[in-house]
Amino acid sequence: MTAIIDFLNTIFWGYVLIYGLLAVGIFFTIRLGFIQIRHFGEMFRCVLGSRAGDKDGISPFQALTISLASRVGTGNIAGVAVAITLGGPGAIFWMWMVALVGMATAYSESTLAQLYKDHGPGGMYRGGPAYYIQKGLGQGWLAAIFAVALILAFGLIFNAVQSNSIAEAVSGAFGVNKAIVGIVIAALTGIIIFGGIPQIARVAEFVVPFMAGIYLLAAAWVLITHITQVPGIIGHIIASALGWQEAAGGAAGGFAAAMLNGVKRGLFSNEAGMGSAPNIAAVAVPAPHHPSSQGFVQALGVFIDTLLVCTATAVMILLSGAIPSAELTGVALTQAALGEHFGNFGHYFVAVAIFFFAFTSIIGNYAYAENAIIYLGHGHMSVVTGLRVAVMAMVIWGAIQTVQTVFDFADASMGLMATINLIAIVALSGTIAYVTRDYLRQRAAGQEPTFHVADHPEIAPGVNREIWK
Numbered sequence: 001m002t003a004i005i006d007f008l009n010t011i012f013w014g015y016v017l018i019y020g021l022l023a024v025g026i027f028f029t030i031r032l033g034f035i036q037i038r039h040f041g042e043m044f045r046c047v048l049g050s051r052a053g054d055k056d057g058i059s060p061f062q063a064l065t066i067s068l069a070s071r072v073g074t075g076n077i078a079g080v081a082v083a084i085t086l087g088g089p090g091a092i093f094w095m096w097m098v099a100l101v102g103m104a105t106a107y108s109e110s111t112l113a114q115l116y117k118d119h120g121p122g123g124m125y126r127g128g129p130a131y132y133i134q135k136g137l138g139q140g141w142l143a144a145i146f147a148v149a150l151i152l153a154f155g156l157i158f159n160a161v162q163s164n165s166i167a168e169a170v171s172g173a174f175g176v177n178k179a180i181v182g183i184v185i186a187a188l189t190g191i192i193i194f195g196g197i198p199q200i201a202r203v204a205e206f207v208v209p210f211m212a213g214i215y216l217l218a219a220a221w222v223l224i225t226h227i228t229q230v231p232g233i234i235g236h237i238i239a240s241a242l243g244w245q246e247a248a249g250g251a252a253g254g255f256a257a258a259m260l261n262g263v264k265r266g267l268f269s270n271e272a273g274m275g276s277a278p279n280i281a282a283v284a285v286p287a288p289h290h291p292s293s294q295g296f297v298q299a300l301g302v303f304i305d306t307l308l309v310c311t312a313t314a315v316m317i318l319l320s321g322a323i324p325s326a327e328l329t330g331v332a333l334t335q336a337a338l339g340e341h342f343g344n345f346g347h348y349f350v351a352v353a354i355f356f357f358a359f360t361s362i363i364g365n366y367a368y369a370e371n372a373i374i375y376l377g378h379g380h381m382s383v384v385t386g387l388r389v390a391v392m393a394m395v396i397w398g399a400i401q402t403v404q405t406v407f408d409f410a411d412a413s414m415g416l417m418a419t420i421n422l423i424a425i426v427a428l429s430g431t432i433a434y435v436t437r438d439y440l441r442q443r444a445a446g447q448e449p450t451f452h453v454a455d456h457p458e459i460a461p462g463v464n465r466e467i468w469k
Helices: 001-029 040-048 060-071 078-087 088-113 129-136 138-176 178-193 195-226 226-239 254-269 291-318 331-342 346-374 381-400 402-428 429-444
Strands: none
Touching: 001 088, 001 254, 001 402, 001 429, 040 060, 040 291, 060 195, 060 291, 060 346, 078 254, 078 291, 078 331, 078 402, 088 129, 088 226, 088 254, 088 291, 088 429, 129 138, 129 346, 129 402, 138 178, 138 331, 138 346, 138 381, 138 402, 178 195, 178 346, 178 381, 195 226, 195 291, 195 331, 195 346, 226 291, 226 331, 254 291, 254 402, 291 331, 291 429, 331 346, 346 381, 402 429
C-alpha cells in the first residue's frame, strides 16, 4: 500500500500537478485577458459590496475569511521556511509568480461554483466542483470520486495534520501534554462545527482578520526597522530566482532549486485549482448578484495568502540573522528568525500563530467537507453528524501521533481531486469566459452586474433557474 501511495504521489506531485496547475493558471490568465491584473480593484469591490448574507447563504466577506481560514495554515509558517532552506531566497519570487497566475484559476473555479450552486438541507446554498462536474459536464461518477477524495483529504487527514502542528507547538512552547491539547482542540472544534457553516462563518470573520492582521503587523515592524536592508533583500531574491547566484542551502542550487521549491510552496499554500475553496464560494450570497463576483473574491484570497502572509514569513526570515540549514528549517527556522527580531517573545509568538493558523484551517477544511458529504448523502443530515464526530476524533488522534503513510495518503487524495478539478474547469472554460464577458460588459456600461439565466440560453441546463432568475 505504501508503495502504491508513493507511486501516486510521484505521478501527481512530481509531474501532473506541478505542471498542470501552472499550465491551467497561465491558460486562464490569457483566456480571461489577465483579469487578475486588469481588474484587481474589482476584487475589493466584490468583497466589500455587502457584509450581509441571507437565510440561504453567507456574506462574501465571510466566504473570503473561511477560505482564508483553510488556506492560511502552518504551511505559511513552516512551508515558507522549508522553501527558503531548499531553494534559497529565489523561491519567494517563484511563489509570487505561481500565486499571480493562480489568482486566475481561483477566479475560474469559484465562478463555476456560484453558477452551478443549488439549495441543500434547510435551503442553504451548496455547491463546488462535485456540483459543476455533475451539472455542467454530466459526469456524476467523476463528481462522486472528487467528493470522496476531498472528504478524506480535507475533512479528515489534513485536520489531523493541523492538530499535530498545534500539539507540537503548544507542547514545545508551554510543556502541555499533547493528549490534553488534542482533547481541547477537539472540544473547541465541536462547539463551532456543530453550529454548521453559519457558525463557522461567524467565527472566521472575526478570528481570521485578527490573526492575519497581527502577523502582517509583525512583518511590517520588521520591515520598518530594517528598511535600509530591504532593497538588498529584494535584489537577493531576484538574483537567486533567476539563477544569478547559488541558492543558499540548496542541494541543487541555482535556478532549478529556487523555481521548484517556490512553485511547490505557492501551489500547496494558496490551493488555487485544488477544488477546495469553491465549496465555500458557492455558499455565499454574491454582491453584485452575479457568479463572477464570487470569483473575484476568491482570487483575492490567493493574493492575501501568498503575496501577503507567505511573504511576511519570508521577510522576517531573510531580514534576520538566522541561517537556513538542514538542522534549522521549518518552524524552527521561523522561530529562530522571530527570536532575532523580538527576543524570547518571538518563540511564543510563533507558537500562538501556529495555533490560530492551524485551528482556523481545521474549521475551514471541515466547511469544504460538509458540502461534499451533503452531495454524496443527498442532503441527509445524519451523514453530516457522522462527519463532525469523525473530524473531532481525527483531531485528537492527530495531536497524539504522526503516521506518515496516512498523511501521504491524504496527499494522494488531494492530488486526485485536484487533477479531476483541473480537467473539469478547462472543459468548462467556455462557460467561464462567457459569464466573465457578461459581468465585465455590464460593469463597463456603468451598470451593477446582475445575472438572469433566462437571458442566457447558451448556458447549460444544469444551472438552477430559481436561484438565478
